[in-house]
Amino acid sequence: MTKLTLRSLGGAGTVTGSKHLLELGGRRVLVDCGLFQGLKALREQNWAPLPIDPASIDVVILTHAHLDHCGYLPKLVREGFRGDIVCSAATADLAEIIMMDSAKIQESDADFANRHGFSKHKPALPLYGKHDAEKAIDRLKPIGFDVPTDLGHGLQLTLRYAGHIIGAAIAEVRWGGKTIVFSGDLGRYGDPITPDPAAVARADYLLVESTYGDRRHEAVAPGEALQAIIERTTARGGTVVIPAFAVGRAQELLYHLSQLKAAGRLPLTPVYLDSPMAIDASDLLCRHGGDHKLDADTCRKSCAVATYTRDVEDSKRLSANRMPKVIISASGMATGGRVLHHLKAYGPDARNTILFSGYQAAGTRGQALIGGAREVKIHGQWIPIRAEVANLPMLSAHADVDEILRWLSGFERPPTRTFIVHGEAGGPIGLKARIEQDLGWSCTISAQDEAYVLS
Structure with a gap:
């Protein structure tokens, strides 16, 4: 029997480097493809080869255009990915800006380090350059919100508004008879600019972010x-x-x-x-x-x-x-x-x-x-x-723990399993405790590179 599996290649145990891999019948779908930031041990992962061949990935789904969700795409394309990068129209426009800017900074920082001699590497090299970013931009495929879209191989995607930043989406993936929902980064309710996170009625499996999973935002104007x-x-x-x-x-x-x-x-x-x-x-x-x-x-x-x-x-x-x-x-x-x-x-x-x-x-x-x-x-x-x-x-553009629980309460029934991602320190632990206490759902804090069988 063919098994649907989930594996986080980033964004698990950390708030950066988001990359979540779905596999079914020899096909691979990557949800988000971000850069690791922060601790040196995390940043070094940007330079390490992916644990899978980029050429084996059929499609990338991009929830939004922050660097920790899209910034690895130029390197992915340079190393062999040839599929579509599917996202909202605003995300496509923003991702173009961000990837080109990231490439420019990578090249500029390497040049600055070489001219001033403070890099340990001789010469210092950029992770990727503007030519790589341009190739990734060419693969962007914008789709509309709230419209089921056929991505081939029995895969269907619906984007819902996530708030957070312009164009940010909740990704509702239907594949192999199952519905897997990726929260992406959830925005704030009542934000003056971005829409409230859209309610999602059902999911067999759910990945939810936990950046502020153990905290409430101050009620200060x-x-x-x-x-x-x-x-x-x-x-x-x-x-x-x-x-x-x-x-x-x-x-x-x-x-x-x-x-x-x-x-x-x-x-x-x-x-x-x-x-x-x-x-x-x-x-x-x-x-x-x-x-x-x-x-x-x-x-x-x-x-x-x-x-x-x-x-x-x-x-x-x-x-x-x-x-x-x-x-x-x-x-x-x-x-x-x-x-x-x-x-x-x-x-x-x-x-x-x-x-x-x-x-x-x-x-x-x-x-x-x-x-x-x-x-x-x-x-x-x-x-x-x-x-x-x-x-x-x-x-902050991220929902706090009460707002995450408010969004989760919109599901008509509990998912079979909820995976907690995109958090560090007490965020995932705090959110897991609240979900189990308030909603009675089964929760798993995702571990990097660990494969989970969904069906």
Whole structure:
């Protein structure tokens, strides 16, 4: 008898590197294909060969366009994958931006390391380049939401809105007579921009994320908290540097800042968006109006609240400018990108604030700083951190434990088995306890590379 199996090649025991493999009758389907981030032991897995041949994968289903879900695709294609990458239209547009930006950063970081001699590898090489990203982009196949789509080999896919970021989807896969639902990353209920996570009625098997599986978000208005931090920083002559995910978080920050300025509450504080990828993603927000809650006018005003800096020289001038201001720059966990140069420039001065606005994975500079680190290593140098370090966890794009339970309660009957993925530390354990206590469902915390028989 042919068996349907599930195996997590990433995103199990960690919040990065999401890759979930379904196998049936010699066919393989990969749900998400992300980069590992954070701890060195995780990042090194990006360089290791996949435990399966990429050429043996028939199709990739992409739930959304964050780097930890799509960032490995260029390497997958370079190493032999030749199938379709199926996703929503907004995700296809965002994935193109993110993969090209990731390739550019990989090449730039390798070049920087070689020129300054701080890499252990001689020469330092990028994980992949822009040519690899272009080949992955060519394989993107957008489909609509809420429409069952035949992917061949008896496989049917329906995408449901997940919230989280524009284009993010819950993937409902029907294969081998079973329905397997992948939550992807679930968004927040009542978010001002993204839709609420769509209810799903039934699943034989379910994979659910657990990023905040042991935590509740603070019931604090994000705009109020943001205003307070900016006002106290600028009052002492400082700059607020916000490491932000270029897709999702940057746009939400622009929205809250535009609302504050419209209300006359931050009239004189200039705002800069220093991330070409975030600028492109902000433009896409207005082009995909059907995938979010903002009307066209509000969307335009949100995007117009910041001065955009695409040019590298303009970014350098921002780092040198000591006038009070707000700089939003990627990456969100301070693992790379232009924000590192701003941290080097502004971190040593106690007048400034480094403001985080979402989950910080283990091993990232963001986690270290929130944990109280007073120096971080950037570009081979130890940088002292005397600036105030603050966090706005209520701005997270991930559902907290109560919101995850709210979504799970929408199922008409319990899945045969629920797998808990995309979490670290207490997240999966806390969510498992809540699901078993509140819903009485059978739960398994997925282990990396372990195969589970579904039928």
